[in-house]
Amino acid sequence: xxxxxxxxxxxxxxxxxxxxxxxxxxxxxxxxxxxxxxxxxxxxxxxxxxxxxxxxxxxxxxxxxxxxxxxxxxxxxxxxxxxxxxxxxxxxxxxxxxxxxxxxxxxxxxxxxxxxxxxxxxxxxxxxxxxxxxxxxxxxxxxxxxxxxxxxxxxxxxxxxxxxxxxxxxxxxxxxxxxxxxxxx
Numbered sequence: 001x002x003x004x005x006x007x008x009x010x011x012x013x014x015x016x017x018x019x020x021x022x023x024x025x026x027x028x029x030x031x032x033x034x035x036x037x038x039x040x041x042x043x044x045x046x047x048x049x050x051x052x053x054x055x056x057x058x059x060x061x062x063x064x065x066x067x068x069x070x071x072x073x074x075x076x077x078x079x080x081x082x083x084x085x086x087x088x089x090x091x092x093x094x095x096x097x098x099x100x101x102x103x104x105x106x107x108x109x110x111x112x113x114x115x116x117x118x119x120x121x122x123x124x125x126x127x128x129x130x131x132x133x134x135x136x137x138x139x140x141x142x143x144x145x146x147x148x149x150x151x152x153x154x155x156x157x158x159x160x161x162x163x164x165x166x167x168x169x170x171x172x173x174x175x176x177x178x179x180x181x182x183x184x185x
Contacts, residue, residue, distance in 0.1 A: 001018060001019045001020070001024035001025070001026070002018060002058075002061050002062070002065075004024070005017075005018060006065070012132075013033070013065075013067070014033075014035055014109075015032075015033060015034050015035060015108045015109075015110055015129060015132075016032070016033055016129055017030070017031070017032050017033075017129045017130045018031040018032065018033045018038070018058070018062075019031035019058075020130060021043075026047060026054070027046065027047060028043035028044025028047045028048075028084075029041070029042055029043070029044070029047045029051070030043075030124075030125060031058065032119075032125040032129045033062075033067070033129075034106045034108055034117060034119060034126070034127070034129075035106060035108065036068060036069055036070040036071075037069070037070060037072075037073060037106060037119070038055075038058065038059075038069055038071070038072045038073070039072075039073045039074075039075055039119045039125040039126060040055070040072060040073070040074050040075065040076075040093070040125075041074070041075045041076060041078065041124065042074070042076055042081075042086075043076075043078060043080055043081060043084070044084055045084040045085060045086060048084070048086055051093075055072055055093060055095055056095060059072075059095065059097075059098070069098065070101055071092055071098055071099055071100060071101040072092065072095060073090070073091070073092050073093070073104060073119055073120065074089065074090055074092070075119070075124065075125050075126070076088060076089050076090060077090045090120065104118060104119055104120035104121075105117065105118050105119075105120075106119065108127070110129075110132055110135070110156075111132070111135055111136050111139075111160060111163070112163065113156075113159050113160065113163060113185075114185070115127065115154055115156065115159075115185050116154075116181060116184050117154070118177075118181065121177060122154065122177070122181065123153055123175070123178065127153075127154060127156070128153065128156065131156070131157075135156055135157055135160040136160065138161060138164065139160060139163070140164075142160075142161040142164035142165060142166040143164055143165035143166070144165065144166070144167050145167060146166070146167055147161040147162075147168065147169045147170070148170050148172070149161065149169065149170065149171040149172065150172050150173075151172070151174075152171030152172060152178065152179075152182050153173055153175070153178045153181070153182070154178065154181045154185055155171050155181070155182030155185045157171075158170070158171035158182065159185060
């Protein structure tokens with residue numbers, strides 16, 4: 001999975017989806033990298049049982065490429081875990097050699113836009129890193145356009161539309177936290 005990301009994303013690896021579940025051969029596992037923090041979601045019992053090995057190997061592989069991970073935060077607060085006989089939980093994963101960071105908030109830059117990310121309370125892993133290149137792709141169609149961004153979450157598509165020269169942009173979300181984050185961003 002990491003070798004593929006390095007091939008496709010080249011020098012754009014500071015913030016990215018590192019493991020995308022079944023597509024990368026890791027059923028039920030999502031791993032997002034926010035600079036030096038990994039945010040994970042484990043949705044299958046088989047992966048839950050081996051996640052300490054996976055997390056340890058992932059930290060090692062990333063360090064070999066100069067990406068030193070400071071902490072791993074689990075977002076396992078998803079009801080589907082109960083279908084696999086697992087409890088819901090969220091918090092920092094304890095792994096030898098890693099600290100427990102003081103904050104669950106980070107600032108990232110994607111497509112030249114700075115974002116505030118609350119990976120503890122935001123949706124899923126806190127930010128939809130898997131949509132990075134889709135957000136960049138809309139730059140071609142937004143100049144002069146009126147843009148409606150439904151389910152804006154952190155405002156990421158709306159902000160990309162604005163940066164691309166949209167005539168107007170409206171972001172809408174049902175989550176008050178999402179709207180608050182979009183306004184801040």
